[in-house]
Amino acid sequence: MSRSKHTRPPQIIAAERIRHPSGKRGKGDPSGEQRMLSVLKELGIEISEYAERESIQQATISATIAGAISLPKISVQRPRKGFSHPTGRALLKRALLHFGELSWYGVREISLIHNPDSVGQNKLIFGRLSVPGKILLYEQPHPPWLLGGLVRGDQRQLLESAGATVEISSDGARCKIDWPEDTLSNFMLFEVFMHEIGHHIIQQFKGKRQAQVLRRKDHEVLALAFARRCRQSFLYEDRHG
Amino acid sequence: MKVRHRVDLIGDGIENPFNIEAMMHAAQMFDSRCLFNALPVGGEIADGALAITSAQISQSYAPVLALENWKNVHVLYGYELPQQAHAAVVAGNERQGISRQVACVSTQAICIPMISKRLNCINVAAASAVALYYLCYGLRGRMQIRSEPQKKRPEIIFVAGTEHAELGSSIRSGAALGWNRIFIEDRCQVWFGCDRVTKSEGRAAARRGRNPIRLIPCDRDHRYLFGEAVVVTTKNLGNPLPKTDLCRGPQQAVIIADESQIDVEAENWQRVAQRVSFAQIEVPVTSFSYHYRHLASIALAEISRQVGQKALWKPAKQEPLYESSLILLAQELGEEVFLEDLEDY
Numbered sequence: 001m002s003r004s005k006h007t008r009p010p011q012i013i014a015a016e017r018i019r020h021p022s023g024k025r026g027k028g029d030p031s032g033e034q035r036m037l038s039v040l041k042e043l044g045i046e047i048s049e050y051a052e053r054e055s056i057q058q059a060t061i062s063a064t065i066a067g068a069i070s071l072p073k074i075s076v077q078r079p080r081k082g083f084s085h086p087t088g089r090a091l092l093k094r095a096l097l098h099f100g101e102l103s104w105y106g107v108r109e110i111s112l113i114h115n116p117d118s119v120g121q122n123k124l125i126f127g128r129l130s131v132p133g134k135i136l137l138y139e140q141p142h143p144p145w146l147l148g149g150l151v152r153g154d155q156r157q158l159l160e161s162a163g164a165t166v167e168i169s170s171d172g173a174r175c176k177i178d179w180p181e182d183t184l185s186n187f188m189l190f191e192v193f194m195h196e197i198g199h200h201i202i203q204q205f206k207g208k209r210q211a212q213v214l215r216r217k218d219h220e221v222l223a224l225a226f227a228r229r230c231r232q233s234f235l236y237e238d239r240h241g
Numbered sequence: 242m243k244v245r246h247r248v249d250l251i252g253d254g255i256e257n258p259f260n261i262e263a264m265m266h267a268a269q270m271f272d273s274r275c276l277f278n279a280l281p282v283g284g285e286i287a288d289g290a291l292a293i294t295s296a297q298i299s300q301s302y303a304p305v306l307a308l309e310n311w312k313n314v315h316v317l318y319g320y321e322l323p324q325q326a327h328a329a330v331v332a333g334n335e336r337q338g339i340s341r342q343v344a345c346v347s348t349q350a351i352c353i354p355m356i357s358k359r360l361n362c363i364n365v366a367a368a369s370a371v372a373l374y375y376l377c378y379g380l381r382g383r384m385q386i387r388s389e390p391q392k393k394r395p396e397i398i399f400v401a402g403t404e405h406a407e408l409g410s411s412i413r414s415g416a417a418l419g420w421n422r423i424f425i426e427d428r429c430q431v432w433f434g435c436d437r438v439t440k441s442e443g444r445a446a447a448r449r450g451r452n453p454i455r456l457i458p459c460d461r462d463h464r465y466l467f468g469e470a471v472v473v474t475t476k477n478l479g480n481p482l483p484k485t486d487l488c489r490g491p492q493q494a495v496i497i498a499d500e501s502q503i504d505v506e507a508e509n510w511q512r513v514a515q516r517v518s519f520a521q522i523e524v525p526v527t528s529f530s531y532h533y534r535h536l537a538s539i540a541l542a543e544i545s546r547q548v549g550q551k552a553l554w555k556p557a558k559q560e561p562l563y564e565s566s567l568i569l570l571a572q573e574l575g576e577e578v579f580l581e582d583l584e585d586y
Contacts, residue, residue, distance in 0.1 A: 125564060141581070143580075148569070220563075
């Protein structure tokens with residue numbers, strides 16, 4: 001099946017735009033190279049096509065190594081006493097580099113900040129995506145969490161799948177959530193951060209970034225699926241090198 | 242009906258003696274005093290016109306409200322005076338507006354919102370009457386905001402205007418407040434079948450040079466098929482004007498008749514619409530000098546307020562926000578305690 005040269009997949013577009021943020025839209029277009037080579041051939045100058053392509057690829061790789069491709073700004077606010085940021089700046093960077101340009105193309109800022117809403121409300125906020133491209137990750141209390149209420153069934157399932165242990169008190173009115181080892185860090189990285197990145201990717205590649213492009217329910221389902229894929233891919237890579 | 246606030250009217254540099262007289266009568270209608278700053282020297286001055294200087298205005302009144310069509314000023318509709326305020330509303334010269342001296346002593350500025358793009362003001366005496374009507378009775382509702390106000394605008398029928406200048410000023414008010422056409426039942430022949438002098442004076446009062454309003458002559462024998470007719474009167478008939486729904490669109494006709502000429506009760510209004518009701522312009526005094534432009538302008542201003550205008554700004558678009566959170570089903574009364582806090586304790 002043929003494909004228009006203007007409908008390149010998001011992975012390719014994201015990588016190109018990040019490498020050449022001010023470049024023209026046709027930059028790196030193979031048909032342009034072809035045209036140039038044919039003009040040179042007409043003039044009697046012969047350049048090996050493969051040599052040309054190789055040089056372009058080499059330039060890209062060296063730019064990556066030199067740090068010319070910049071990640072989005074990650075700002076960290078020092079957590080309050082009794083709280084911490086389970087995912088640090090280094091872990092976020094590592095994850096972004098692992099998942100490639102697609103995951104951070106269009107992300108303007110990632111902020112690890114205080115969580116002013118967490119006290120006195122019947123919800124514990126982990127993270128937010130403020131469209132377009134601002135991701136907020138909130139500090140979390142040190143585990144175990146003793147909560148004055150029960151968690152919803154689907155959310156309990158999500159927490160348990162991420163490695164948390166959820167215990168309900170004998171009176172059935174409170175619950176205790178514990179996070180053994182690095183499960184909280186992984187939860188914040190995949191089920192929160194990559195989940196928000198999933199929302200961001202849906203918004204980013206629809207061309208209507210300021211508006212909600214899908215029903216909220218569908219948005220959540222796709223973001224959840226994206227986060228799961230990321231978890232599998234990252235942890236597999238981690239274990240198997 | 243008793244007035245809620247005492248508001249005096251001050252004319253600043255008014256040139257036309259007819260306007261001076263009409264302003265005095267507007268003040269009389271609302272049981273207010275009318276004073277003038279910088280009366281024309283050597284000109285014809287109406288009997289009983291009292292003078293006041295800008296220094297006296299500043300000393301005697303608080304707040305002093307400048308009635309002007311400046312930008313970013315308070316809108317008259319919905320403007321509330323402070324309790325027990327002794328306020329004055331200042332109307333400026335017909336051409337140049339309020340003088341710099343009086344502007345300096347005025348504490349606030351208010352405006353009557355003009356809908357027309359070509360006329361940005363109405364007759365000074367008519368504007369004074371409108372301002373006194375809204376300020377004396379207190380809060381009467383704000384300017385409505387609608388997406389399509391034109392669909393809510395009723396048709397206006399001016400009936401039996403006896404004075405060409407009064408009718409002209411009323412037509413000017415109608416055009417400035419947003420009407421594209423007005424029906425005129427010219428029983429006294431002051432607009433359509435009049436002599437040259439009357440015609441030119443009437444057209445001048447209506448600012449016909451830049452007033453694009455369409456005037457449709459109609460006869461008392463004509464019958465109309467409006468769904469509803471509302472007759473505006475100063476008599477104690479029907480609901481008060483602000484409590485009457487005057488924004489039912491073109492199927493509604495609002496009849497503004499010159500009550501110095503006809504008795505609105507005795508008139509057969511069934512010829513206009515099957516359903517007829519009355520709307521009363523409340524006036525605190527029983528006897529006053531009748532000016533058609535005052536009553537017509539008050540009625541037109543109230544209809545214009547109810548019809549409203551389009552929003553001058555668009556609400557900020559809410560950007561989508563996605564959140565990951567843990568929602569607790571039943572929150573127990575008490576406080577969340579974290580392990581760290583307990584250890585410290």
